[in-house]
Each structure stands twice: as C-alpha cells, then as structure tokens.
Amino acid sequence: MRKSIIVCAALLAGCNNHQSALAPFGLEARSTLTMTMVLVIGAVIIALGVVAVFVLAVRAPEGRLDHAGGMRMVLWLGAIVPTVVLTALLVWALPAMRPLPDAAQNLRVHVEGEQFWWRVRYKHQGQPPLISANEVRIPVGRTIVFELTATDVIHSFWIPGLAGKMDMIPGRTNYLVVKADKAGIYRGVCAEFCGLSHALMAFDVIAMEPAAFDAWLATSREPPIRTQGRGAALFAASGCNACHSLNGGQSGGSGIGPDLTHFGTRRTLGAGILAPTVENTAAFIRDPHKSKPGARMPSYAAMPEADARAIARWLKEAGR
Template sequence: MFGSGRQSAFNTFGTEAAWLAGLTGWMVLGAVVIAAGVGTLMFMAQRSREDALTHRQGMRLVLWAGGVVPTVVLLTLLIATLPAMRPIKVQPGDLRVTVTGEQFWWRVRYQPPGQPAIDDSNELRIPVGRDVELLLEAGDVLHSFWVPGLAGKVDMVPGRTNRLVVHATRAGRFRGQCAEFCGLSHALMAFEVVAMEPAAFDAWLASRRTPAFRGGEGARLFTANGCGGCHGVAGVANGTIGPDLTHLGSRPSLGAGMQKLTHAHLVRFIRNAPQVKPGARMPAYPQMTETDAATIARWLEQRR
C-alpha cells in the first residue's frame, strides 16, 4: 500500500519527515493547480479568435500570470519553509549517538549523559518523544545516512562529523539505507531503526550495560580462529575493526540488513563473508569446518 513500507518517505515516524511529507503534498497540489491553469489557458487560446485580446490585455496577462502570481507563490513558500530550516536544539541531558559508516556496515555508539558508552552495530534504537542528536561520521569513504521516515539524508564524510537531531513520534521498526555509492556492496548497506517507548528504551539501554557472559566451546572457537581480532564481544573480545557482535542474536538481520538472521545464513557468512557480501573486508575461512562454524553461530545467536 502507498506509504506503508518500512523505508518510505510517506510512512513517517519523525517530526522532520512528517513536515517534509506535508510540504511535498502542498507542492504537488500547487503544481497540479498551475498545470491545470496553464492547460486551461492553452485550450482557451486555441479556441479564441486571433483578435480576442488586445496587445494591452495580452501584456497584462503576461504580467500577472508570468510575474506577479509566481512571485507571490514562491515568496509564500519561502516564508512558510523558513521555520523548518531552524535546527532542533539539544539539551545537555539528551541522548547522543555516534553513527559511523564503514564498508559496508554501520558502527553505532550510544552516549547516555553521565554513563559509559555502549557499542552496537547495524541497528539504531531511539526513544519516542525525545530529541536525539546523531553524530554522523565515515570511517573510510563517503557514505550517506538516510532514514526516509525519520528525517532527510545527511552525508557522512571522512574526517568530519555532521550533526542531525531527530525526534521520533511513534514506535515501530523502520529501515534506513546508505544513499551514497560507497563500493561493491553499497546496495547491501542497510540498517534497522527501532523507535521505542521511553520506558522500553531505558530498559533496553540498561540491559546493554551488563551483557551476560556465556563461555563454552563457541567462545573458545571464536577466540581460536582469531575472530576477536576484529570483532568485539563483551567479556570475550575487544576487536574494533569489524561490527560488535555482543548482542547479535537480538538483531533481525545479518550483514547490515542484507538477509534475515538465521542459523544457516550466519554459518555461511562466518565461513565465507566475501562470497555473500562482495567487497566485505572479513576474510574467508575455508579451513574452518562446517561443524565449528555452526558452533560459533549457535554461541553468537545466544548472546541477546
């Protein structure tokens, strides 16, 4: 249905996106009215006598239809849109989240006021009804952060931090996308945006501060195969090159929104990520047995 998709500019869940959708509607309506007016004038001109208008009347029509009316319409549109260009001001107690675009995934770091930072990846959670400041960065090449239902797109430039303040108006799961070509798997670089009620968000954030440690064979194989050199898992590894996998089991998708997170998909990704996601920097592990990969996958799936 029109506007019902998880990645649609008409399925809004943020104040900025809702305002933009409303503005788009008014502009489309205005364009239709202008087109209808021009069409009517053309129809009347074709059916009129050659001397239906005097030179003076024709010049007056050009002045009003081609000069005065467009000027008034554009000036009205400018005045109406100026307030929306004013950035949302954040307060010291507002949540800040740093989102870094990588090839081809998203590094997410929550920075609650007065509390330690919390690392995550390929998923962004925000509370409904609160202002959240997003600090947008790029770790390698140009990326672009775009959640159509939340706000406009913002470029992510290496060496620079761009700022976007968002305000979610309703809960739900939505989809974002990299909107700047960044390499082979640019089209496979999506992410989940989860807007949560404030109490649920606070509880979720608290649960991320004390992740449960689970050892066992999966943890041993994860370390033995050098996975911790790139990936972070709280209590097991501190790698920062690749996505943090501490709560991988709670995510609905794998590989930055590329495919549904299932056991079979995870096993395949562990053994040969470049085959699944072209250009991925994670190396293939042809020496790893299917059994070992399945053991690591089950261990990661349990870390919710």
C-alpha cells in the first residue's frame, strides 16, 4: 500500500500547470477537460454497475435467473439504457464541440513550423506584420485565430492548456480559433515527430491582460535602438545577418533563421530548451548541434569564445 502511494505521488509530482491539459487556461481546453471528466465518471459508474450485476448473478440462488429474465436484462442494460445515455451525452457534447466563431477584427497569429523552431507573425487591423520567433503572446478574453503551416516537414501545434492539437502541413494552412481566459506563462510543443530534435522544439505562450498586450504590441513594432560595438561588428562580419533579421522581419536578413529583433526579452533560447544567458547563447553560436541535433544553423567552431560572447552580449543588451 505504501509503495502504491509513493508511486502515485511521484506521478502527480510530474504534473505541472504550464504544460498540461489538466490545467486549462483557454475555453476549448476547459470544455474538453469537463467533457473528459464527465465521460470518465460515467465510465466508472457503468463499470461499477457491471461488477454489481456480476456479483448478484454469481450469488443468486440456482434457478432464480431464467431465460425470460435474462433477455429482459439484455434488452434494458444492453440496448435501451446505453441508447438513452449515449444520446443524452451526444446532445450535451455537440454544443461544446462547436468551434469559436471567426471575425475580421480578430487578431491573427501566423505560426510556421520549421526544423526545429517556430516562426511567428502577428497580423491585426491592416498593420504590417510583427515578426517574432519561438514565443507566442496572446490577450486574455479576445478571440485569436492561429494560421498554421509548415516550411519543411509535417509538424503539430499543441498548447495543452489552451486547445487541441492541429497539424502544420507544408503548402496548406490550417486554422485554430482559441480564446484564453486566464493570464500566465504556459508552454506549447510540437506533437508530431519531425526529426532529430523533435523533443527539443517548444515555445512559450504568454497570455496577457488586454491592456498589457496592446502596450507590448505597440512597443514591439518599434525597432530597438541597437548600440554599435564589437558585438555588432562581429555579428555582421560572421555573416549572421544573412539568416537572421534584426528589424522585426521588415528589413535585413533573408528570413532563413529566427528573427532576433527582441532577443533580449525572450525567456528561452533555441525554442524552449535553454535559458538565454550570455554563456548559453555563446555556446549555441559556436556549436548549435550540441544542444539541438539536426538544426540547420551552421556551426562556428573556429570562432573564438570571446567573439561568441561579444555577439551574445550584444544581442542580449541591444535586443531589449
């Protein structure tokens, strides 16, 4: 008994509130959890009923159950009761399965899956897109439309506490309409095996109060004031700007790699796998494949560590 309690405690300790369908912060995930709990409770009741019927049948005196009584039991418990129960569940569940309505004024967030990171574009009210990467910010209480696609292979976009999974397929755009109802910092992942670093492809989901989100959106549209210095010169001399944009995707860079405009404000490095410290950033620059096998970013093993640290420090300080 004690071992069972320890095992259960260990399993529950593995649960978390930032990446769990059991800790919803969106309407769809909350509705799905409610439906799941109702079905689980119903299944338990049915299972207990079956056990009760089995016990009564075993303990019944010989001759108490005749053919006619058995046929009535089959009719009621095998046909009438299941039909009524399943019909009631269907009528109750259909409204909960209806997707949220889309409208022209909704914020649209285009997310593109790549090996092994996320390209993010915010599109709203005719303004130029705001380009970001590996982080999704959404306002609480507003309907959001995720436009999901992929560049290379099939990925799957999943924010467990917000909504269900949606495939990201090259050449096709799928739409996921969601609404967050609780502010906080959560986590999304790729739920479709997409290569060596599939398990190392995550992103932060930051649900913000509407006023805070609007302020962040307005601030993020303004290019940060970047200081010039050794780090900036090394960034350009090493060819980093050939793949990475430094102006919200509006100019500079080919768009091959993640946008680094506001790198200094991001909570993770390498799509959710490392803390964005100067040390980690410098190590990732010199050997990205050590942390993310199969990544398409080239290694800079010959780059002196001091130069990599200078670039990392410049990105951290100038990207705020």
